Amino acid sequence: MEARPGGGAPVRIFGCGKFKRRTGLSISESFLRRENLRARLFGDTWRTLIPEVFRDVPTYYDKGNAIASLGNCSRCSNKFIAAIRRRLPPGSKVLDVCSGTHDIPLRLLAKDPTLEIDAVDRSPHMTAEGQRRAGERGLTIRAQVCDAHALPFPDETFDAVTLQFASRHLEIIRAFKEIHRVLKPGGVFCHHDMLRPTSRIIEEPYLIYLRGSVWFTAKLFGSSPESTKCIGYFADAIRHFYKPRELTALLKEVGFVEIENRSFLTGVLSYHISRKPPR
Numbered sequence: 651m652e653a654r655p656g657g658g659a660p661v662r663i664f665g666c667g668k669f670k671r672r673t674g675l676s677i678s679e680s681f682l683r684r685e686n687l688r689a690r691l692f693g694d695t696w697r698t699l700i701p702e703v704f705r706d707v708p709t710y711y712d713k714g715n716a717i718a719s720l721g722n723c724s725r726c727s728n729k730f731i732a733a734i735r736r737r738l739p740p741g742s743k744v745l746d747v748c749s750g751t752h753d754i755p756l757r758l759l760a761k762d763p764t765l766e767i768d769a770v771d772r773s774p775h776m777t778a779e780g781q782r783r784a785g786e787r788g789l790t791i792r793a794q795v796c797d798a799h800a801l802p803f804p805d806e807t808f809d810a811v812t813l814q815f816a817s818r819h820l821e822i823i824r825a826f827k828e829i830h831r832v833l834k835p836g837g838v839f840c841h842h843d844m845l846r847p848t849s850r851i852i853e854e855p856y857l858i859y860l861r862g863s864v865w866f867t868a869k870l871f872g873s874s875p876e877s878t879k880c881i882g883y884f885a886d887a888i889r890h891f892y893k894p895r896e897l898t899a900l901l902k903e904v905g906f907v908e909i910e911n912r913s914f915l916t917g918v919l920s921y922h923i924s925r926k927p928p929r
């Protein structure tokens with residue numbers, strides 16, 4: 651299937667083809683339709699504006715997040731890290747996708763320096779800041795600048811893959827299939843993001859708050875015009891994103907099992923820990 655958002659380059663929404671042959675699983679029409687809609691609505695933003703936004707953000711990313719989320723992002727990340735660590739023996743090989751300034755690798759290595767961590771992100775600016783932070787702490791994180799939809803690793807390389815605060819900007823079925831491919835059988839996929847809240851009573855005020863807080867943060871840190879153009883996008887992307895239970899269903903369709911989900915405020919922040927079935 652193919653969508654042409656805003657008449658730009660085509661965004662390809664992958665159906666079942668090769669993956670179905672490999673895993674015996676297929677993705678249901680409702681998820682494919684939803685992904686086509688997300689690509690039509692946001693494909694241009696993902697390709698053109700998001701890379702510009704993350705050119706601007708590295709130096710104030712942590713402070714901006716803390717202000718916009720009232721500290722909740724960091725609190726929930728701590729719980730996410732604790733859940734990951736329960737599944738990771740010392741020396742495990744971990745890949746952090748859309749690693750940004752390496753928040754997850756740095757938190758994991760602070761608890762267990764024996765982990766071997768690779769990181770990928772499309773932004774050279776976020777990656778450079780992450781590498782600077784790792785260097786400052788004397789830690790090694792092997793980083794590559796590349797697209798999350800085409801991971802530069804052989805099949806079955808990693809014991810764990812992590813993905814935090816980025817899947818709203820991705821063709822998620824395609825990205826999840828790539829993650830499934832590079833995980834070893836029995837490996838864990840750890841996902842944490844701002845999802846669409848299940849409760850309407852929470853969703854409406856939350857999205858109004860989100861627009862306001864992103865606008866305030868952009869003004870406070872003197873963001874670029876590209877970041878300012880994205881203020882509406884951040885709330886719209888959540889309105890069209892998945893609720894926690896929907897994400898659980900999607901993970902199952904991609905082939906993950908043993909899915910554990912914990913949510914804060916019915917999905918404002920939510921993590922899923924799942925496993926690629928052992929052979």
Ligand SMILES: C[S@@+](CC[C@H](N)C(=O)[O-])C[C@H]1O[C@@H](n2cnc3c(N)ncnc32)[C@H](O)[C@@H]1O
Pocket residue numbers: 700704747748749750751752753754770771772773776796797798799813814815816819820
């Ligand atoms: C909000 S930051 C999250 C960074 C980090 N995971 C964290 O928890 O702090 C989103 C990151 O996703 C990256 N990103 C967005 N689209 C991407 C893509 N298609 N491929 C790789 N990275 C992407 C951006 O460059 C940015 O660094």
